[in-house]
Amino acid sequence: MKLAVLSREPSNYSSQRLVEAAEKRGHEIRIVDTLRCYMSIVAHRPSIHYMGEPLEDMDAIIPRIGSSITFYGTAVVRQFEMMGTHTLNSSLSISRSRDKLRSMQMLARKGIGLPITGFAHSPDEVPDLIQMVGGAPLVVKLLEGTQGIGVVLCETRQAAESVIEAFLGLDTNILVQEYIKEAGGADIRCFVVGDKVVAAIKRQAAPGEFRSNLHRGGSAAVVKITPEERKTAVRAAKIMGLQVAGVDILRSNHGPVVMEVNSSPGLEGIEMATGKDVAGMVIEHLIKEIGEKPKRVEG
CATH class of the missing domain: 3.30.470.20 (ATP-grasp fold, B domain)
Incomplete structure (x- = not known):
């Protein structure tokens, strides 16, 4: 099989282990820098080029799309899907999981246990928002954050109000969640x-x-x-x-x-x-x- 790992970090542990595991099982595999891919979006023969050459005859890709390039990365995965290439995780599934609010709503709809979570736009709603999640201590999360970045534990109501109002004042989307002590x-x-x-x-x-x-x-x-x-x-x-x-x-x-x-x-x-x-x-x-x-x- 001809496989490709879509990754911006060819030397990191995960990328190298996937290559090692594929080669050990007799498959041909390469690491492709997601941002170096560029696309021809046409109805009759969609294609992806990489460093001046077409990426053809791939049996499957393994997307490892970093959160900072979700928009472009999922576009590349969609293009592979248009070409009929099998993708380990689909572009739609990646987009769903990257949108924290959307993913929480989808999980809640199916009855998956979640921390009590609040979402609001107006600073006027902060007091009720805090009450909604059970009061302080609580956790404030940036919707665009990853790997723990943009996650704040507010131990008092006053601290919670200050942090939430500051984020909303900057027109930043946040989630407010109960703290599972x-x-x-x-x-x-x-x-x-x-x-x-x-x-x-x-x-x-x-x-x-x-x-x-x-x-x-x-x-x-x-x-x-x-x-x-x-x-x-x-x-x-x-x-x-x-x-x-x-x-x-x-x-x-x-x-x-x-x-x-x-x-x-x-x-x-x-x-x-x-x-x-x-x-x-x-x-x-x-x-x-x-x-x-x-x-x-x-x-």
């Missing part, structure tokens, strides 16, 4: 491939920090998840339409609640902590999908 600064990252959670780790925030992101000093350890957590993670990925996803769950007093569904989950933390060949599982799932995909009939 009982989680103790930890979350569960469930790595979903197809209809299975193939690996799971508990990420614990560093002392004095409430965000559990590993690059912010958090630690990772293997964790045994409950059947309810497993079912929640798989359902959340399916609702987004993702074949591969990192689903972040908090353990609350009223059961598992989903914080985020990530369409380009990193491999390093979960492989290092669990010792599992997660990259290999991704490649094997992709090859199985290609094999099951109906052949196109020309003409």
